[in-house]
Amino acid sequence: MRDFIIFGKGDFADILTYIIEQEMNRNVAAYMVNKKFLDVDSYHGKPVVPYEDIEDFYHPSEYAVSLGYEAHDMYRTREELQKELLEKGFIFDNVISNTANLTNAHIGVGNIIMQNCLLAPFSKIGNGNVMWAGSQIQHHNVVESYNCIAPGVASSGYVKVGSHCFIGTNATIKNHVVVADYTLIGAGAYVSRDTNECDVIVPVRSERLVGKSCFDFGH
Secondary structure, eight states: OOEEEEEOOSHHHHHHHHIIIIISOOOEEEEEEOGGGOOOSEETTEEEEEGGGHHHHSOGGGEEEEEOOOOSSTTHHHHHHHHHHHHHTOBOOOEEOTTOBOTTOEEOSSOEEOTTOEEOTTOEEOSSOEEOTTOEEOTTOEEOSSOEEOTTOEEOTTOEEOSSOEEOTTOEEOTTOEEOTTOEEOTTOEEOSOOOTTOEEOOOOOOOOTTOOGGGGTO
């Protein structure tokens, strides 16, 4: 099987390296970064090479690529990078933890699916999504492309999520809800109705009870 080249170096690249080498039993051959960030020759004992000249170091047909760079622009940069690398001829294999449950799910390319994620039967996800540990996509869900699904997210049946959405930790989405493109859902939110493009959905903020002690409540 093809070795991986990871775009980026840092904590997210570290997570991908762990899943690829320890859980998928495949090898990371090298890391690549933009020339302006090329400040070391090696990372985890593997070469670090300039992204702009990657074809001079590694032939595209012989390596798989994964993006170890999150991007904080609703994953628009991730989409651009994936398209550029596909045009160069590289292949995007999915990075999937061996603890993920993907029963009868349809999965695109370039996705990262971490520990204990669930893709229930008849669910479908597109390309370039990141599913963090413990997130659950239930039956007959459709998740398009380039979404960040944080730890503990739970959707009910027949949910549709567009592209370039951020769904925060422990958010819950009611059945049959449509989450429009570029929706940002905050941690702990409950989404019970369809969203509009570029909506921001956040829960009521938890408050510290001033003047109260835990002992005042008898627990």
